[in-house]
Amino acid sequence: MSLILTTYDWVPDAPRGFVRDIRVRWLLEELGRSYRVETVPSRGKTAAHLDSQPFHQVPFVRDGDLTLFESGAILLHLAEGTGLMPDAQRPQVQQWLIAALNSVEPFSMAWIVARFFDKDQAAAARRELLLRQRLGQLQAALGDHDWLMGGTFTVADLLMADILRIPAQNGLLDDLHGLAAYVERATDRPAFRKALADQMAHWRAADDRKAAP
Ligand SMILES: N[C@@H](CCC(=O)N[C@@H](CS)C(=O)NCC(=O)O)C(=O)O
Structure with a gap:
């Protein structure tokens, strides 16, 4: 249906x-x-x-x-x-999907609101620092893997990459090459x-x- x-x-x-x-x-x-x-x-x-x-x-x-x-x-x-949530990896996929929503998106949203809605430069700078810290941690967790689950693209990658699109488009991943490549890999999918x-x-x-x- x-x-x-x-x-x-x-x-x-x-x-x-x-x-x-x-x-x-x-x-x-x-x-x-x-x-x-x-x-x-x-x-x-x-x-x-x-x-x-x-x-x-x-x-x-x-x-x-x-x-x-x-x-x-x-x-x-x-x-x-x-296949976007393989049975064997279900808890970890859910973990990463919730991490995207709960541990990454709020930092990104706080920065977006300060920078683009409130146009409060001081607040935006503070929020950017906190977001950059979170993005660095995420890149470290990703390590050399293509995807959060290693070699398999899952729904957690889909959501994480979508959340990272606005920081990526505004230069926040310019120094985070692994994470930048991750977003590019995801958004290059047909x-x-x-x-x-x-x-x-x-x-x-x-x-x-x-x-x-
Ligand atoms: N946590 C919600 C957030 C939804 C959300 O913020 N949607 C935006 C559009 S992307 C919206 O409807 N904004 C209008 C509003 O908040 O009044 C979700 O992930 O579905």
Whole structure:
């Protein structure tokens, strides 16, 4: 059965390519699962939206009778029983996926908010130091391996790499060659490229709808 992925009906330029439905699109492409996209209004948020996502955020999915929000929970659900979460490594994959969400993304988000939203240079510098420390630790943990599980790309890599995209694009991995190569390796995968192209096409179609008389 086709899965329904819900994202916003429109967003401004800056978050395009980074709205978190990209993670779900990416995994669905990796798995070769078909899906269709529905939208909720980004402005004038609705009660119906709140029924599926209690924080009025995206993404959320409907998979048969199941409605799920939180990108991490969606990824865990979809990866279950697939090669992206091999049975023998399931606890460690879950560990790394939660580390991405809980030990890396909050540091990245705190820096993003200080730098790009609050435009508070002093706070951004402090947040950047803390984020750089976390990124260095992550690179050390990755060591010489291609992926967090060693030789196998898993859903934990998908999420970790997605979280690292904004720091990478803003130069924070320039001195962390191993981690930079890791992000490049992940985002060079055809499934990521397709997911990104599809998300960008979604926003272009949204612009066209807005411009239509
Ligand atoms: N922890 C949530 C975060 C979701 C989230 O922050 N979504 C953003 C789009 S990428 C959003 O909906 N922002 C609007 C808002 O927070 O009101 C998840 O991973 O699904």
